[in-house]
Amino acid sequence: MTKYFSVDISNDIHIINLYETLEQARGACLAGAVEAHEFADDMDEYENYESNDLPYAVYGVVLGKAECKKKTLTEEEKDERYSDFDYSTVYNNRSNWGFFKVAGVRGWRIYKTDLDKIRQKQIWCLANRLYHAVRAAYSIV
Secondary structure, eight states: OOOEEEEEOSSSSOEEEEESSHHHHHHHHHHHHHHHHHHHHHHTOHHHIIIIIGGGOOEEEOOOOOOOEEEEOOHHHHHHTOTTOSEEEEOOOOSSEEEEEOTTSSSEEEEETTGGGGTSOBEEEOGGGTTTOOOOOBOOO
């Protein structure tokens, strides 16, 4: 599993990239921030850059990943709904991860019970990326 991540803010869609070393993640984060700053300079949109891009220029350590178990569908299930598929995903609501929708914030915060021991690490996942799974984590100072 890749151990580090950075968020690329160089375009309108902030993309999470994974890296093998912290230096790679830091360099990519800085490069994206510089590119976004140059674009803001060209377009004279510093206010947009400061409020919508710069706060999301983050990098850090990946704490974990989401896992999805699959189950083989029975013939009855295939006949009823899933004729084109052989497997279905299993939702496990007995995990130690808690999903909380935060008012006024676009996205979801996902907290793990022992995060206080890890200097209050928080995992952020944008709402439009929930279907991909939780992929990264970063420190909030």
